[in-house]
Amino acid sequence: MTLIINDVSRVFTSEKGETIEALSHISFEVKDEEFICILGPSGCGKTTVLRIIAGLESASAGSVSVDGVPVTSPSPKMAMIFQEYSLYPWRTVEENVALGLELKGMKKPNRMAVAKKYLDLVGLIGFEHSYPYELSGGMRQRVAVARALAIDPSILLMDEPFGALDAQTRNRMQHELLRIWEKTKKTILFVTHSVDEAVFLADRIVVLTQRPGSIKEIVTIPSVRPRERTSDEFGQIRRHLLDMIKEESDLIQ
Amino acid sequence: MTRRLGLVLPILLIIGWEVVAIIVNNPFFLPKLETVIPVLLSPFSDILGTGSLVDNALVSIERVALGFALAGAVAIPVGICMGRFSVLNDFFDVTLEILRPVPPLAWVPLALAWFKIGVVSIVFIIFIGAVFPILLNTVDGVRGVKNTWIEVGTTLGASERQVLTKVILPGAAPTIWTGLRVGFGISWMCVVAAEILPGPTSGLGYLIMYAYNLGQINVIIAGIIVIGLIGLVIDLGFKAVEKRWFGWRGLER
Numbered sequence: 150m151t152l153i154i155n156d157v158s159r160v161f162t163s164e165k166g167e168t169i170e171a172l173s174h175i176s177f178e179v180k181d182e183e184f185i186c187i188l189g190p191s192g193c194g195k196t197t198v199l200r201i202i203a204g205l206e207s208a209s210a211g212s213v214s215v216d217g218v219p220v221t222s223p224s225p226k227m228a229m230i231f232q233e234y235s236l237y238p239w240r241t242v243e244e245n246v247a248l249g250l251e252l253k254g255m256k257k258p259n260r261m262a263v264a265k266k267y268l269d270l271v272g273l274i275g276f277e278h279s280y281p282y283e284l285s286g287g288m289r290q291r292v293a294v295a296r297a298l299a300i301d302p303s304i305l306l307m308d309e310p311f312g313a314l315d316a317q318t319r320n321r322m323q324h325e326l327l328r329i330w331e332k333t334k335k336t337i338l339f340v341t342h343s344v345d346e347a348v349f350l351a352d353r354i355v356v357l358t359q360r361p362g363s364i365k366e367i368v369t370i371p372s373v374r375p376r377e378r379t380s381d382e383f384g385q386i387r388r389h390l391l392d393m394i395k396e397e398s399d400l401i402q
Numbered sequence: 403m404t405r406r407l408g409l410v411l412p413i414l415l416i417i418g419w420e421v422v423a424i425i426v427n428n429p430f431f432l433p434k435l436e437t438v439i440p441v442l443l444s445p446f447s448d449i450l451g452t453g454s455l456v457d458n459a460l461v462s463i464e465r466v467a468l469g470f471a472l473a474g475a476v477a478i479p480v481g482i483c484m485g486r487f488s489v490l491n492d493f494f495d496v497t498l499e500i501l502r503p504v505p506p507l508a509w510v511p512l513a514l515a516w517f518k519i520g521v522v523s524i525v526f527i528i529f530i531g532a533v534f535p536i537l538l539n540t541v542d543g544v545r546g547v548k549n550t551w552i553e554v555g556t557t558l559g560a561s562e563r564q565v566l567t568k569v570i571l572p573g574a575a576p577t578i579w580t581g582l583r584v585g586f587g588i589s590w591m592c593v594v595a596a597e598i599l600p601g602p603t604s605g606l607g608y609l610i611m612y613a614y615n616l617g618q619i620n621v622i623i624a625g626i627i628v629i630g631l632i633g634l635v636i637d638l639g640f641k642a643v644e645k646r647w648f649g650w651r652g653l654e655r
Contacts, residue, residue, distance in 0.1 A: 205553055229557040235550050238650035239572050249558035252568065282653035289655065300558060
């Protein structure tokens with residue numbers, strides 16, 4: 150699998166009719182099984198990048214392709230995990246997870262078996278028949294991850310998936326995600342505004358500038374895992390990233 | 403406990419009624435309890451040559467069912483389209499806002515002019531009464547479907563049709579159901595009112611008006627009680643479905 154983002158720009162037209170440049174000439178390539186974080190100050194368009202890759206929005210210029218095939222609408226090779234409110238409250242946990250397979254027309258016993266397998270992977274066996282509102286925030290995101298994995302995509306797109314969680318749950322979910330990533334060998338694109346999160350998770354971090362978002366730098370993180378959040382080495386990377394983000398945030402103040 | 407508290411007032415009303423009836427001692431003004439109860443206790447026996455309580459109730463229910471089903475069959479599909487496509491909503495909006503406040507009974511003369519005296523006119527009035535609440539709730543329900551739910555569906559591979567059947571319909575269902583419940587309440591009022599008007603020769607509304615012409619106030623009161631009870635039972639049915647299937651509403655997370 151190769152994902153190529155080639156010179157993507159995005160222009161919005163506001164309600165007043167002004168054109169707003171949201172993204173400017175974004176290019177990067179993602180290799181198979183790589184974990185990429187997209188990091189940037191709020192409002193820089195990092196979610197827009199992800200949505201264009203997902204095929205939920207279109208680029209004003211430039212292109213996205215997976216294995217040479219241009220992405221113009223959502224592709225079965227990619228699954229997206231949203232920040233929140235993504236589970237269907239009228240469906241049980243297993244029915245949520247099995248939805249993608251249901252849409253493909255897979256028979257009920259088969260898709261429930263697949264759902265169970267992925268619920269096992271995310272540690273939610275025993276909650277198959279619960280409803281989303283009966284679960285904690287962390288558990289709901291586990292369901293969302295299982296649901297995305299169930300259609301067996303090669304790429305997981307994650308839009309600040311842990312942004313609404315408390316700090317402790319967030320840390321635990323980061324560990325879990327790495328474990329799942331190592332086990333399933335998926336490629337992950339993960340949008341976050343948290344430097345700590347990016348440094349803990351990513352192989353490479355794509356840092357975006359203030360709007361119009363363009364690539365400021367792509368930072369490669371030493372591949373040791375598990376990472377010690379408090380080690381000097383990561384401290385230095387973190388400082389470098391924080392400086393960059395601060396520089397960008399200061400531009401608009 | 404709360405249920406029991408709610409029963410206090412009806413009991414007091416019945417006692418008060420009996421006391422006043424004894425003091426007034428005029429069956430043409432307020433008949434005694436013991437002249438109303440026999441009417442209620444023999445629902446299958448003919449009343450004043452108009453058929454039994456049950457016969458007339460069934461006639462009214464049948465008319466409501468017709469008008470109500472028709473209203474649902476029109477309002478739900480139109481509402482879904484209006485909720486989905488804002489162009490349609492803008493197109494219909496002003497017209498609906500003008501027609502909606504018109505009391506259903508204001509349509510009676512037109513209904514008579516168009517459809518003559520008979521079932522069609524009555525069904526038309528019921529239709530008018532039910533169609534607006536169902537329509538507006540359907541539009542609201544469809545618009546209230548979270549965008550994330552739709553996007554999750556498309557990223558999991560849902561076709562337009564599947565988005566409609568698997569996401570929008572179930573997502574809007576609780577609100578549509580509320581519309582049906584409100585619409586039914588109005589239908590029930592409309593049928594009785596329409597039957598009171600000159601023309602019909604059956605139905606609960608006709609029965610109580612006929613009883614008035616013959617000075618049978620006890621039959622009027624019995625009729626009113628039956629009208630209230632039928633409305634109550636059907637509303638309880640709507641509520642039970644709401645609780646069983648749509649308990650998730652307000653718990654989206």
